[in-house]
Amino acid sequence: MDLFFVNIIDGLVFGLLLFMLSSGLTLIFSMMGVLNFAHASFYMLGAYFAYQISTVIGLGFIGGLIVAPIIVGVAGAAIERYGLRRVHQYGHVPELIFTFGLALLVQEVVKFFWGQNQIAYFEPEWLNFALFSIGQNTIEAYKVFMILISMLIFGGLLYILTKTRIGMIIQAALTYPKTVEALGHNVPMVFMGVFGVGTALAGVAGVIAGPALGTFPGMAFTLGSIVFVTIVVGGLGSLRGALAASLLIGWITTFAAAYNFEFRTILLAFGLEEPANIWDSGLRDLWTLTLPQIGPILPYILMVAILVFRPHGLMGKREV
Amino acid sequence: MSNASTNSRILFGQPVSVLLPWIIAAIILLILPVFLGSRSQLTILSQMGITIVFALAYNMLLGQGGMLSFGHAVYMGLGSFMCLHVMNATWFGALPLPLLPLIGGFFGLIFAFIIGSFSTRKAGTVFAMISLGIGELFAALVLIVTVFFGGEEGISGYRDEGLPFFGIEFISNLEVYYLISIWMFVAVVLMYLFSRTPVGRMANAVRDNPERAEFLGYSARWVRFASFTVSGFFCGVAGGLSAILFEIATETDLNVTASGAILLITFLGGVGFFWGPIIGAIVFTLLATVLGLQTHLWELYLGVVFVGVVMFFPAGLSGIIMSHVPALKTGKLGTLVMPYITCVLPGVIGGLGIAALVEMSFHVRSGAADEHEMTLFWIDFSTHNVLPWVVPLVIAVVGVGLAVRNAPAFKAAWDNASTLPEAA
Numbered sequence: 001m002d003l004f005f006v007n008i009i010d011g012l013v014f015g016l017l018l019f020m021l022s023s024g025l026t027l028i029f030s031m032m033g034v035l036n037f038a039h040a041s042f043y044m045l046g047a048y049f050a051y052q053i054s055t056v057i058g059l060g061f062i063g064g065l066i067v068a069p070i071i072v073g074v075a076g077a078a079i080e081r082y083g084l085r086r087v088h089q090y091g092h093v094p095e096l097i098f099t100f101g102l103a104l105l106v107q108e109v110v111k112f113f114w115g116q117n118q119i120a121y122f123e124p125e126w127l128n129f130a131l132f133s134i135g136q137n138t139i140e141a142y143k144v145f146m147i148l149i150s151m152l153i154f155g156g157l158l159y160i161l162t163k164t165r166i167g168m169i170i171q172a173a174l175t176y177p178k179t180v181e182a183l184g185h186n187v188p189m190v191f192m193g194v195f196g197v198g199t200a201l202a203g204v205a206g207v208i209a210g211p212a213l214g215t216f217p218g219m220a221f222t223l224g225s226i227v228f229v230t231i232v233v234g235g236l237g238s239l240r241g242a243l244a245a246s247l248l249i250g251w252i253t254t255f256a257a258a259y260n261f262e263f264r265t266i267l268l269a270f271g272l273e274e275p276a277n278i279w280d281s282g283l284r285d286l287w288t289l290t291l292p293q294i295g296p297i298l299p300y301i302l303m304v305a306i307l308v309f310r311p312h313g314l315m316g317k318r319e320v
Numbered sequence: 321m322s323n324a325s326t327n328s329r330i331l332f333g334q335p336v337s338v339l340l341p342w343i344i345a346a347i348i349l350l351i352l353p354v355f356l357g358s359r360s361q362l363t364i365l366s367q368m369g370i371t372i373v374f375a376l377a378y379n380m381l382l383g384q385g386g387m388l389s390f391g392h393a394v395y396m397g398l399g400s401f402m403c404l405h406v407m408n409a410t411w412f413g414a415l416p417l418p419l420l421p422l423i424g425g426f427f428g429l430i431f432a433f434i435i436g437s438f439s440t441r442k443a444g445t446v447f448a449m450i451s452l453g454i455g456e457l458f459a460a461l462v463l464i465v466t467v468f469f470g471g472e473e474g475i476s477g478y479r480d481e482g483l484p485f486f487g488i489e490f491i492s493n494l495e496v497y498y499l500i501s502i503w504m505f506v507a508v509v510l511m512y513l514f515s516r517t518p519v520g521r522m523a524n525a526v527r528d529n530p531e532r533a534e535f536l537g538y539s540a541r542w543v544r545f546a547s548f549t550v551s552g553f554f555c556g557v558a559g560g561l562s563a564i565l566f567e568i569a570t571e572t573d574l575n576v577t578a579s580g581a582i583l584l585i586t587f588l589g590g591v592g593f594f595w596g597p598i599i600g601a602i603v604f605t606l607l608a609t610v611l612g613l614q615t616h617l618w619e620l621y622l623g624v625v626f627v628g629v630v631m632f633f634p635a636g637l638s639g640i641i642m643s644h645v646p647a648l649k650t651g652k653l654g655t656l657v658m659p660y661i662t663c664v665l666p667g668v669i670g671g672l673g674i675a676a677l678v679e680m681s682f683h684v685r686s687g688a689a690d691e692h693e694m695t696l697f698w699i700d701f702s703t704h705n706v707l708p709w710v711v712p713l714v715i716a717v718v719g720v721g722l723a724v725r726n727a728p729a730f731k732a733a734w735d736n737a738s739t740l741p742e743a744a
Contacts, residue, residue: 035445083631090634093388096448097587098630100390100580105623112620112682225456225576232449285465297460300453307450308438 002135007258008251013143013212015250016150020205021223022230022242023157024198030174030237031191032084034092037099040224041106042199046072046206047215048114051121061124069203076199077192084195085188103220111217123211146208153204154243161239170194174237229303235316244314249299256295263289342509349501353494362493363565368605369504370561375586375597376511377554382583383591384515385547386527387440388448390579391455395552397574398431398458399424399559401469404569407477417482417490421503421560428556429549436548441541443530452576459575474570477563490564500561507557512594514550523547584626590636599637617682621675647737655737663723663730670719672697676712 025039049071050064059067079102087098122128123142130138161167173180173190181187213219230249234241264274264287274287306313352365374396381387403424406412439450462469469475479496480489488495514520522543525533530540563569572578581604589600604622611618633640647653676697701708 035449083627086631087634092444093382093386094630094634096388096445097583098627100583101623101627101630104580104584104619105627108617108620108623112617112678115686221576225452228449228452236445283467285467289464293464294460297457297464300456300460304450304453304457307446307453311442311446 002137003258005134006137006139007254009139009143009147010258011251011254012247013146013250014254015247016147016154017205017209018223018227018230018250019243019246020150020153021202021227022234022246023154023239024201025227026231026234026237026239026242027174027194028198029231031177031194032088032095034084034095034099035228035231037096037224038079038102038106039099039199039202040220040227041103042072042076042202043206043209043223044110044215044217044220045075045106046203047121047210047219048110048119048206049203050207050210051114051119051215054124055121061127065204065207068207069200072203072206073196073200076202077196079199080192080195103224107217107220114217116217118214118216121210121215142212146212149204149208153201157201158239226299229299231313232303233299233306233313235313238313238315241313241315249302252298252302253295256298257292259291261291263287263291346505349505353497357494359493362497364605364609366493366497366500366561366565367609368602369500370558370565371582371585371601371605372598373504373507373554373561374558374582375589375601376508376594377551377558378582378586379591379594379597380511380514380523380547380551380554382586383596384520384527385443385523385544387443387544387548388451388583390448390452390576390583391458392451392551392555392582393574393576393578394435394455394458395428395432395555396559396562397569397578399428399556400563400569400573401475401559402427402556403560403563404475404477404567405468407479407481407563407567408475412482415482416485417479417564418485418499418503420482420564421557424560424563425553425557428559429553432549432552432555436545436552440544440548443527443540443544451579455574455576455579459571462571462574469571472571474568474573476568479564479567496565500565503557503561507554508598511554515594519543519546584622588626588629588636590638590640592635593638593642596636596638599641603637615679616686617678620678643738646739647734650737650739652737656733659726659730659733663726666719666721666726667723668719670716670721670723673712673714673716673719677709677716680709680712 021039021043025036028036028039046068049068050061053059053067054061054064057063083098083102084095087095123140127140127142127145129141131141131144132139159167161171169180169185170190173185173187177187180190210219213223226249230245231242233249234243234245267287268274275283353362356362356365377396378389378392381389381392399421403420406415406420406423435454439447439454463471480491482490490496490499515523522533522538523546525536526538526540526543533540533543559569559573562573585600585604586597587600588604589598590596607618607622611621615621629636635642644653644656647656
């Protein structure tokens with residue numbers, strides 16, 4: 001039972017981290033109608049900039065947490081203004097390909113500046129202690145810190161989107177851009193702002209996830225496809241769907257990795273007989289399969305199933 | 321009438337001018353080994369041929385069908401794995417090696433048939449996302465289903481254990497080169513002919529306006545499904561050829577990186593023309609093999625070039641080539657020579673200067689502390705002197721500066737050459 005609660009917390013940390021990426025991505029999708037393949041690249045840039053600011057320049061972890069997302073957001077806005085807006089006229093597929101190329105380019109640029117290997121970006125000393133423990137398992141303060149930061153951002157985002165004037169303009173511009181423009185608002189500016197804020201959120205996620213998950217050039221592609229899965233499962237354009245799917249996928253992957261459930265138990269329960277010499281049998285993979293092995297692919301199976309049977313996702317209003 | 325007078329010679333029921341490019345291509349393939357006959361050169365050429373088949377099969381979806389796939393290496397990889405299992409089977413001794421790609425093709429076709437049955441229901445983002453999911457799924461399955469995929473070390477076999485084909489056992493690289501070239505030629509011809517069939521034409525219609533195609537009585541879904549299945553077949557053929565050439569298949573053959581690479585190749589070459597991906601495959605293979613030996617940073621340059629192409633020349637290299645056709649038709653191609661020399665050439669040289677600076681700073685930071693000697697563009701120098709830094713910097717600034725200064729003149733000359741003179 002202790003393990004269960006620890007996994008609940010770990011899954012929550014990962015799920016909220018996913019949500020910081022998927023919330024920005026899903027907002028950007030709602031307004032531009034295109035999936036930003038490079039979204040996770042901004043997450044990676046957040047981690048690397050934070051490393052540079054906190055460790056090399058020496059502003060400390062908090063300095064990185066504040067400055068890095070701002071730089072990432074400005075970079076994101078610039079890319080929307082000078083890159084995406086230009087490619088937009090060619091159509092959706094070139095747009096998707098552009099963001100894909102951007103993701104490749106960012107990875108190469110990061111390799112150029114910081115090298116191939118994982119860099120020494122760690123959680124700050126003052127958060128590196130065990131806050132409390134469940135049974136034998138200690139929970140580090142940094143995990144709780146990650147949860148708090150993500151909750152804070154989600155609350156702030158929800159407040160701005162639903163309670164403020166800017167949020168109303170954004171929401172209106174997502175659905176009726178032409179009408180909002182006719183009312184005198186600068187809609188391209190709103191789009192650029194949303195893109196900048198979305199990428200800055202990804203940057204925040206990078207800053208706080210870098211120490212926990214490792215900061216290396218492949219981190220964008222590792223997490224990037226999972227983020228896609230998340231927003232497709234949650235329903236494209238739905239913020240609440242993104243939250244639900246993020247938590248769902250966070251818990252699925254965490255629990256699958258933690259419980260060493262063997263599939264031979266199921267096969268034996270069906271009355272099948274285990275082959276005498278398992279390593280010569282053609283079915284050896286089926287008999288030796290364990291849950292942690294298939295854990296990483298569960299989100300993809302979930303996404304394909306959702307796309308086939310329920311194309312608008314868990315809470316989406318429109319089809320992809 | 322006028323057409324008949326210019327193309328009076330008929331061969332196989334076609335005017336010679338239609339067949340001429342194919343005949344020239346066949347002759348080039350035939351005599352290439354005379355000039356590029358070393359082992360490594362033949363391997364690069366064979367690799368190029370495989371990439372061409374794969375890229376054209378991919379363009380059947382992207383260019384001709386408007387479907388963006390992020391997991392297309394799956395079908396090539398599965399064909400490759402299947403062929404290696406055939407190579408390891410006891411009855412391989414009774415099978416002539418030239419027939420092996422056919423098995424890979426059918427295996428690719430079967431999987432494309434199964435997966436396409438649900439993934440081609442929609443084009444656009446749904447299709448792209450399903451293909452990405454399938455791609456990730458199979459890449460992960462490689463490490464789980466070790467019976468078929470052999471885990472991390474993959475599956476390997478020996479191509480020379482097949483039934484000798486008219487006495488040829490395909491031990492030497494030259495024999496393999498000719499085998500792959502012939503297969504490539506046949507596959508390219510077949511794919512070209514497919515694009516001319518009613519199904520191939522309908523794929524274009526469905527790409528441009530699915531709704532209208534539906535109103536004409538065609539099921540957009542079935543047209544997409546047909547293209548997808550045929551594309552899967554040719555991907556499998558490419559996989560079989562790769563099994564013959566490399567005699568090994570691993571996870572890297574079908575993961576998402578491989579799928580991304582083929583997207584890059586196809587788009588770089590240009591999706592608008594049938595032969596665009598061929599250019600892309602040739603350029604990419606040359607870059608990867610030749611430039612890859614010269615610098616560690618070739619992927620960085622590739623990324624820059626790719627993003628640049630998507631932003632400024634979405635029609636790709638073939639689009640750039642074909643944009644000269646109007647100037648050729650008006651007979652003013654000659655007037656573009658000077659603008660090219662004053663604008664594009666300095667730009668390219670300036671770009672090389674920037675690349676030199678990038679290479680040098682990379683060398684300084686990643687090399688050993690006491691290692692200052694480096695060679696760039698066949699010149700040896702020390703990175704601790706000032707002069708080697710100043711020279712490329714000046715070249716870069718002057719080159720790019722000239723290019724920017726002369727860009728308006730280039731554009732004016734370009735517009736002038738591409739339009740017919742006003743009727744007086």
